[in-house]
Amino acid sequence: MNLPAVEVRNVWKRYTKHTAVSNLSLTIEAGSVYGLLGPNGAGKTTTLRMILDIISPDSGEISLFGYPTNTQGITDLVGYLPEERGLYRKMRVRQVLKFLAELKGVSAKQADARIDSWTEQLGLRSPSKDWTKAKVEELSRGMQQKVQFIATMLHNPALVILDEPFSGLDAVNAQQLQEIIQHLKRSGKTVILSTHIIANAESLCDQVCIMANGTKLIEGTIQDIKEDYGQPAYEKTILVQSSLNEIFIEQIQMASR
Amino acid sequence: MKKEARKLWVVTKREYGEWIRSRWFLISTIFAPAVFALLIAGPIYMFDGSDSKTDSGLEDYRVALYNVNVLDATTTGFGERVAQLIGGGKYANQPMPLVRITPVEQLAQAESTAIRETKSERISGYVIVDSNTLNTGNAFYAGRKANSPQDIQFIKNSIKEALIGYRLESRGLSPQEIDSLTLSNPQISVNAISATPNITLADSKILLATLITILLYTCIVVYGQSILTSVVEEKTTRISEVILSSIKPGTLLAGKIIGVTAVGLTQQLIWIAMGLVVAFFLSSSSTATALGVDMQAILSNSISIPILITFGFYFLLGVVFYGSISAAVGSMVNSESDARHAGQPIIMLLVASMLCFQPLISDPDSGLSVALTLIPFSSPILMPLRVAISDVSINQILLSLCILLVSCIATVKIAAKIYRIGLLMHGKRLSFKDLKQALQHQHI
Numbered sequence: 001m002n003l004p005a006v007e008v009r010n011v012w013k014r015y016t017k018h019t020a021v022s023n024l025s026l027t028i029e030a031g032s033v034y035g036l037l038g039p040n041g042a043g044k045t046t047t048l049r050m051i052l053d054i055i056s057p058d059s060g061e062i063s064l065f066g067y068p069t070n071t072q073g074i075t076d077l078v079g080y081l082p083e084e085r086g087l088y089r090k091m092r093v094r095q096v097l098k099f100l101a102e103l104k105g106v107s108a109k110q111a112d113a114r115i116d117s118w119t120e121q122l123g124l125r126s127p128s129k130d131w132t133k134a135k136v137e138e139l140s141r142g143m144q145q146k147v148q149f150i151a152t153m154l155h156n157p158a159l160v161i162l163d164e165p166f167s168g169l170d171a172v173n174a175q176q177l178q179e180i181i182q183h184l185k186r187s188g189k190t191v192i193l194s195t196h197i198i199a200n201a202e203s204l205c206d207q208v209c210i211m212a213n214g215t216k217l218i219e220g221t222i223q224d225i226k227e228d229y230g231q232p233a234y235e236k237t238i239l240v241q242s243s244l245n246e247i248f249i250e251q252i253q254m255a256s257r
Numbered sequence: 258m259k260k261e262a263r264k265l266w267v268v269t270k271r272e273y274g275e276w277i278r279s280r281w282f283l284i285s286t287i288f289a290p291a292v293f294a295l296l297i298a299g300p301i302y303m304f305d306g307s308d309s310k311t312d313s314g315l316e317d318y319r320v321a322l323y324n325v326n327v328l329d330a331t332t333t334g335f336g337e338r339v340a341q342l343i344g345g346g347k348y349a350n351q352p353m354p355l356v357r358i359t360p361v362e363q364l365a366q367a368e369s370t371a372i373r374e375t376k377s378e379r380i381s382g383y384v385i386v387d388s389n390t391l392n393t394g395n396a397f398y399a400g401r402k403a404n405s406p407q408d409i410q411f412i413k414n415s416i417k418e419a420l421i422g423y424r425l426e427s428r429g430l431s432p433q434e435i436d437s438l439t440l441s442n443p444q445i446s447v448n449a450i451s452a453t454p455n456i457t458l459a460d461s462k463i464l465l466a467t468l469i470t471i472l473l474y475t476c477i478v479v480y481g482q483s484i485l486t487s488v489v490e491e492k493t494t495r496i497s498e499v500i501l502s503s504i505k506p507g508t509l510l511a512g513k514i515i516g517v518t519a520v521g522l523t524q525q526l527i528w529i530a531m532g533l534v535v536a537f538f539l540s541s542s543s544t545a546t547a548l549g550v551d552m553q554a555i556l557s558n559s560i561s562i563p564i565l566i567t568f569g570f571y572f573l574l575g576v577v578f579y580g581s582i583s584a585a586v587g588s589m590v591n592s593e594s595d596a597r598h599a600g601q602p603i604i605m606l607l608v609a610s611m612l613c614f615q616p617l618i619s620d621p622d623s624g625l626s627v628a629l630t631l632i633p634f635s636s637p638i639l640m641p642l643r644v645a646i647s648d649v650s651i652n653q654i655l656l657s658l659c660i661l662l663v664s665c666i667a668t669v670k671i672a673a674k675i676y677r678i679g680l681l682m683h684g685k686r687l688s689f690k691d692l693k694q695a696l697q698h699q700h701i
Contacts, residue, residue: 052502054681073260080502086495091275102267103503105260151499 003066005030005159005190006051011060013046013214020046021057022214028192028207030065030158033185035205036194043214044194045083048161051192052080064159076105079157083164083194085148087136093124093147094132097154104155111154118150122176142173149177160184163194178204264504265512272516276483277523285479286524290531325400325412326371326380327356330364330387335423339386342415354384361387375400384412394420463618466645469568472528473575473638474611480521481579481603484513488587488676489596497680506677510669514580521576567644567654574661575637578668579603585672588679610635614642621647631657633664 006028013021021043028034036044049055051062053069067074087096094115101111119125119132124146131139139147145168152160162181166174181204184191195201201208202222209219218225276282325343329336336356344353359367364385371383382400390396398412425435491497500509586599613635617626621643630640630649636657643649675692 049498049681054498054501055677075502076260078502080499082495082498082502084495084498086493086497086499088275088490088496089494099267099271100499100503103264103500105263148499 002030004028005032005065006034006192007061007063008047008051009061011047011050011057011062013043013050013055013057020214021050024060024211024214024216026209026216026219028190030190031185031188032206033181033191033193033204035201035208036192036211037196037198037201037208038211039196041213042211044211045163046214047211048080048163048192048194052078052161073105076155077158079104079152079155079160081149081152081160081162081165083167085145087144087147087151089137090135092133092135093119093139096136097132097147097151100151101154104157106155114154114156115150118153122146122150124150141168142170145169145173149180157189159190159192161192161194164196165193166195166197166200174200261505261508265508265515268504268509268512269516269519272487272513273519276517276520282520282524286527289475290528290535324381325354325398326374326383327354328359328364328367328371328383328385329356330359330361330385331391332358332360333391333423335391335419336386338419338422339384339415342418343384343412355380372399384416386416390416391420391423463646466618466642469564469645470611470614470638470642472525473568473572473641474607476521476525476572477575477579477637478604478607480517480576481583482600483520484517484580485583485587485596485600485603486593487513487517488584488680489590489593492588492590492680493592501677501680506680507669507673510581510584510673510676513584514577514669517580518573518576521572525572564641564645568641570658571637571641571661574658574665577665578633578637578661579607581665581668581672585675585679588676606634607638610638613639617642618646621649627653631660633661636661 004027006026008024008026011021011024012019024043024047026047036047038044046055050057051064051069053075056070062069064071064074065077069075088099091099094112097115098108098111101114102108106114115132116125124131124143131143136144136147149165152162165177165181169177178200181191181193185204185206191204193201193205205222207219207221208225210217218229220228327336327340327343329339336358340354340356357367357371364387368383368385371380374380375382378401382398382403385397394416396412396416398409400408403409421438422435425438426432430438491500504512582603583600586603587596590596590599610629613625613629616623617629617639620626626639626643629635630643630653640649640654640657644654
């Protein structure tokens with residue numbers, strides 16, 4: 001039997017004036033895409049920080065691949081894209097990426113090869129322009145987000161945690177990110193997706209947990225949740241037109257070919 | 258443990274590399290000693306340059322004052338005697354003030370002429386001597402620089418010396434006897450004072466101690482602030498959360514402090530090397546020696562191995578102590594402007610140590626001095642100073658180092674706890690309740 005990628009058992013986290021997470025229990029199967037949904041202040045980021053051992057729970061247990069989160073080196077299996085993104089602005093892109101990869105245990109040589117591969121894949125490096133030599137502050141916001149995402153993936157993590165990954169992305173880059181998440185799933189990675197854009201969660205996640213005020217409201221597969229909580233409705237469709245979003249993406253992609 | 262050590266190395270390497278490559282490092286490494294060198298060597302060489310012209314300041318006044326007129330209403334030739342002394346004495350080959358023998362009844366007219374000539378800058382001023390001068394020593398001096406205390410003192414001395422000569426002559430002494438009693442060469446006494454070897458060594462030690470204190474103060478301030486800036490940068494750019502998902506806050510803090518301390522050490526080594534070259538160069542300066550700045554004495558007697566070791570230990574622990582406090586403070590604020598305000602109490606602690614410099618120099622073995630060199634807030638700056646100027650027992654040095662080391666460990670531990678919670682807190686300052694909670698937390 002496969003161990004779950006993440007297991008959260010009866011976890012509490014209290015601050016001086018409020019309780020961020022109360023008695024939360026979750027099980028995230030390895031190889032799945034798991035959606036953590038909820039409005040601002042629901043306790044999603046606090047939960048993710050506890051999974052990453054950035055902060056400790058007041059009570060309860062969290063394990064990663066069967067090991068407690070404070071096990072030496074266990075968080076090196078995790079790639080984390082935080083909601084609050086940032087990079088060293090004065091450093092060159094390659095240096096920042098190398099530094100963050102080395103912190104996860106990747107050798108400098110390996111890091112260089114992976115940086116080349118990822119930056120080419122995400123359009124930051126081509127024969128005509130190599131953005132890895134530029135300083136971070138010289139990059140556009142979108143490019144900086146790509147660099148941040150590459151930093152999340154450089155150590156080839158078994159578990160990828162993406163906290164609001166679509167915020168600030170234009171439609172083309174959001175589409176690209178969706179494809180990457182689907183590719184990660186196909187390659188057997190576990191992905192935790194924290195978002196308040198429900199449409200993205202619906203299209204990408206195998207399982208979701210809806211949180212509010214630090215507590216779990218609903219957990220299950222999309223289908224189960226729809227069956228259990230959805231309202232039955234009948235709809236007769238004569239013609240399905242492309243959405244404006246699809247037309248926009250198609251036109252932009254055609255223009256860039 | 259091995260993994261954490263490797264991560265510590267990665268953070269240290271980044272901190273060190275970024276600071277070493279920065280323009281700030283290059284500029285401060287070159288310009289800071291250049292400013293010091295100018296401040297110290299500048300006056301010495303200015304003095305050196307004028308060496309051939311004068312051995313003391315006195316002749317400068319003689320040259321400047323020869324252009325005064327002496328209005329002599331004594332009818333005894335006293336004015337001639339004063340003029341000779343202003344001009345450097347009758348055997349000196351110097352220009353002499355013009356003496357105008359003036360009957361008392363024409364003194365007012367002679368004076369108005371002198372005033373006119375002074376105003377038209379033909380003469381620099383005039384001195385009136387009369388019978389009253391011979392009796393009481395009172396004279397009158399007016400001129401464009403008549404408010405200069407040095408000019409007044411010089412004229413006063415000349416009149417006093419002339420009066421002695423005049424009175425001795427009245428008592429029947431011969432001019433040769435008077436000369437032997439009144440003529441003196443002040444140049445000789447200046448050289449004799451500066452040639453005393455004990456004073457030279459003491460001065461050298463104080464000079465060295467001053468340099469050490471300034472250097473330590475500057476470095477601890479600069480590197481403490483560098484750590485503060487670095488933490489604030491990580492917090493404001495929001496990269497801290499990514500880093501903390503890979504490394505423990507204590508390791509991150511330690512790497513940061515070690516990296517910045519290593520930058521400081523590199524800079525110190527460069528400065529010491531540059532200092533030795535400059536000291537060697539200065540040791541060949543005759544004037545430096547004459548002034549009591551005996552660089553060879555400093556090199557051979559003052560800069561000893563114990564002093565260098567003490568300096569090194571206190572520098573390292575000082576940066577760690579103040580660096581960890583700065584890191585904790587940096588993690589508690591949300592912007593660089595907040596950081597400047599929050600960093601002020603740290604600077605105040607260091608300034609307070611600097612204010613104790615003078616009492617410690619005056620009595621390095623007093624109870625106050627011993628206490629100041631044991632307290633961790635002031636010992637990094639003041640103990641090396643004390644060691645440089647006094648014979649401090651090895652037990653006291655070890656006790657002071659132990660207190661500082663224990664304080665460093667405590668400060669790093671406390672700072673790491675504050676750092677952990679502070680780095681993740683954006684938009685609001687840490688409250689005392691937050692701090693209390695952070696300090697009570699068991700995990701770092």
